[in-house]
Amino acid sequence: HHAVLDIGVRDLALDAQESRSVVLATCPALGAEELGPLVHRAEGWPAGLYLAARALAARRQAAGGKLPASEDHALADYVSEELLAQLPADSLSFLVRSSILSELSPRVCDVVLECSGSGARLRALAEGNLLLAPLDSAHSRYHCHPLLREVLHAELERSEPALIPELHRRAARWFGAEGAIAEAVAHAAAAGEESYAGELLWAQVPACVMQGRIEELRGWLGIFSAEQIASSGPLALSVAHLHLVSGELRLAEHWAEIAEGHQQQLPAGGEDPLTAATSLLRAAVGRRGIEQMGADARRASELD
Numbered sequence: 001h002h003a004v005l006d007i008g009v010r011d012l013a014l015d016a017q018e019s020r021s022v023v024l025a026t027c028p029a030l031g032a033e034e035l036g037p038l039v040h041r042a043e044g045w046p047a048g049l050y051l052a053a054r055a056l057a058a059r060r061q062a063a064g065g066k067l068p069a070s071e072d073h074a075l076a077d078y079v080s081e082e083l084l085a086q087l088p089a090d091s092l093s094f095l096v097r098s099s100i101l102s103e104l105s106p107r108v109c110d111v112v113l114e115c116s117g118s119g120a121r122l123r124a125l126a127e128g129n130l131l132l133a134p135l136d137s138a139h140s141r142y143h144c145h146p147l148l149r150e151v152l153h154a155e156l157e158r159s160e161p162a163l164i165p166e167l168h169r170r171a172a173r174w175f176g177a178e179g180a181i182a183e184a185v186a187h188a189a190a191a192g193e194e195s196y197a198g199e200l201l202w203a204q205v206p207a208c209v210m211q212g213r214i215e216e217l218r219g220w221l222g223i224f225s226a227e228q229i230a231s232s233g234p235l236a237l238s239v240a241h242l243h244l245v246s247g248e249l250r251l252a253e254h255w256a257e258i259a260e261g262h263q264q265q266l267p268a269g270g271e272d273p274l275t276a277a278t279s280l281l282r283a284a285v286g287r288r289g290i291e292q293m294g295a296d297a298r299r300a301s302e303l304d
Contacts (some may be wrong), residue, residue, distance in 0.1 A: 009133060014038070026185075029056035041146040041301050045131065047082075048147040051075040079151045080254040083130055088204030094121055096159070099152035100167050100190070102183075103135070112170045165191045176200055182220065183225025189223050197224070198234030205241050217242055229255070237274055244284060 014022065019039040023030060030038075030053075038056065042049035051074050084092055095115050106119030107291055122142050126132045131145035144152075156164060168191035175184035181200055188197035201220055208217040221229070221239055229235045240255035260278050 003051045013047055014042075014049065015044065018046060019049055022046065023053040026050060030056065041150075043145060043147075045145060045147065047078060048075065048145070051078055052147060069186070075147065076151045076154065079148060083148065087125075087128075091121065091125060094118075095125070096152050097163070097167060099144070099149050099156055100164065100171060104144060105133075105140055108171065108174055111174045112167055114170070128214040169193055172196060185220050186223060189228070189298045194232040196226050196234055198232035198236075198238065202234035205238050209241065209245055213246060214242065230258050233259045233274055236262070239278060276283070 016039060019042060020035060023035055023038060034056065036054055038049075041053060055074055062115070083093075087095070089134075092113070094109075094113065098109055101108060101112065104122060109118035109122065110116055122132070123134075123139055126134055126139075126142060131148040133143050135141040135143050140170045168187045172184050172187035172191055172193055173196075174195070175187060178184075181204060184200055185197050188194070188200070200215070204217065204220075208214060217238070222240060223233070224235065228295060229239055236255045236259040240259060243252035243255065244248070256278055259274060
């Protein structure tokens with residue numbers, strides 16, 4: 001008879017203006033460049049917002065910007081004592097290890113954590129008054145509160161740092177198989193899997209160029225340092241094509257030379273499948289004269 005009023009997390013969350021008021025009451029000198037991200041991360045959680053703002057205020061007031069340990073650990077202690085203390089050890093380990101994922105699903109958790117039954121575990125955790133919420137009615141996707149995730153990931157870095165690259169590697173392979181390129185590339189970068197990331201991105205270059213998705217390609221490549229890009233032939237060639245379509249010919253040739261250096265390291269008689277693409281790029285740049293331009297184009301045609 002519609003006589004029951006259901007009040008959930010979304011109803012109790014502070015809105016943006018209320019969140020800003022809490023933060024500014026705790027840290028009045030906070031600038032807009034810090035206020036916005038903090039409000040966004042807190043997602044209206046009053047306790048988390050207050051504790052994060054208090055820690056930020058202490059950091060700003062401390063000599064040399066060093067945050068006192070008592071404030072730095074306030075949020076982590078609160079989360080541990082109020083939210084995590086009653087969890088069984090296996091459930092806590094599940095949350096800690098899954099903190100590398102921005103979104104949780106039974107399938108990805110089973111693969112990344114090498115376990116089974118993640119669906120039932122996620123549902124139980126979401127129903128246990130934890131800051132974990134389903135994103136759909138089928139409970140196939142879950143969202144972990146950003147501040148909770150930060151605390152969990154900090155615990156992962158403290159307790160199992162050697163496991164983190166492997167978790168990211170599994171996630172990269174799973175998202176890559178699912179065609180979720182952005183997630184796969186991000187996890188590959190975190191795992192130090194530049195070669196795999198290069199394979200994924202190089203496969204996307206033709207479509208991005210032909211469909212005008214240059215900024216999307218730029219965003220994917222932007223998470224890698226110059227050193228990481230230089231370590232992978234496909235990554236270097238992807239960057240070279242990005243510079244080519246942007247009209248930055250010197251940079252395009254620079255990265256093409258780095259990609260070519262990887263090809264020259266192949267065993268005698270080996271032929272890198274990217275050799276044709278490198279030759280074609282050189283022909284398009286055309287900085288070595290018309291004769292070399294023709295030679296590069298012929299080689300690309302022969303190898304294609």
